[in-house]
Amino acid sequence: MIELFYRCAMKIINVTSTFQNEFIDITEKIQQVVSSAGAIENGYCMLFVPHTTAGVTINENADPSVKADILMMLNSLIPLEAGYRHIEGNSAAHVKSTLVGVSQLVAIEHNRLILGTWQGIFFCEFDGPRNRKVNVHLFNSQIVR
């Protein structure tokens, strides 16, 4: 018996930010994509942010002050003004995007994202407010033989 993997869905979800810098909990949105994709016994979810001034991270979603503290520290380390050359004025957002990263990979079991007890998935806005997208690629396994 082996479990072969196949692609079962590629969905794009929309995220609307309200602030210049903001972590938006998208765990339930991603879970809804997983839940509505049909029966996934074992699988994987790949998230990809197609933007250069945003990112995606996995961190605590129990106490909202955690995301506030992470944003405060990122803003303190990477100031909005620092003699940047890029004339659009959003170089700090580009730096944050490279440090946080634009993709995440999460396992799925029985149609549930396998996250730690305190983990949630956050879209990281660093140059909002804007309308953004997150590409969600799902893989399922097929038991053969």
Place this chain on the structure above:
Amino acid sequence: MIELFYRCAMKIINVTSTFQNEFIDITEKIQQVVSSAGAIENGYCMLFVPHTTAGVTINENADPSVKADILMMLNSLIPLEAGYRHIEGNSAAHVKSTLVGVSQLVAIEHNRLILGTWQGIFFCEFDGPRNRKVNVHLFNSQIVR
């Protein structure tokens, strides 16, 4: 002839940290999971840390002063006390987790992790000492036709 991928194992390894901030070389532990999973000609290993105050990185494991220097710089950039709101007092650890990341993907050939000459895999403890877990997902390929 094509090589289809299938899941051959999902193991959880335990890691015990001794210090508040510590890089623990888990290369051999992960390699043992790979070695004991049966014959893997070509495959992949996905590591996922289900914690919000820890991470996983790949860096030099020849000179132990490299991991000491990385930790020193992280501690210097992200101080333990900085007017954080989160009352548990471990906000610095959450920031470090988001910057370092909670997952890694490594190729496997002939049952060996494909790492560069000087690369090792480190569990990154940022809020220890604690008992921690790392999820190890292995994929093998099956040649068909």
Place this chain on the structure above:
Amino acid sequence: MIELFYRCAMKIINVTSTFQNEFIDITEKIQQVVSSAGAIENGYCMLFVPHTTAGVTINENADPSVKADILMMLNSLIPLEAGYRHIEGNSAAHVKSTLVGVSQLVAIEHNRLILGTWQGIFFCEFDGPRNRKVNVHLFNSQIVR
């Protein structure tokens, strides 16, 4: 109808850096590997840097001042000299490698890397000038039934 995934290529590309710290746009080099791998309807590209003083990131490749600003901020945050213990003198490069990361995962459709409008893939040199390598793993899908 399901789409099974199989490995269609593992190529190593060479990158030569000219400066100590440098972002080198490798988008076209990676796209060439994808284009020459045969017909890939739907697939994935995994990039892995087998070095400990380099990385790979996805960010804006329209205005070259963006990569200059990211490098300036990384150099400002992580100074070359900071009382490091590692005697090779390149600890700052090791820190940057851990913060930026050594791998990226990008989707492929109809033989094109699926990147956002402004996104490019950059090899991140932090201890050059050097001759470097990037491992490129490609997966294609096979429609069955």
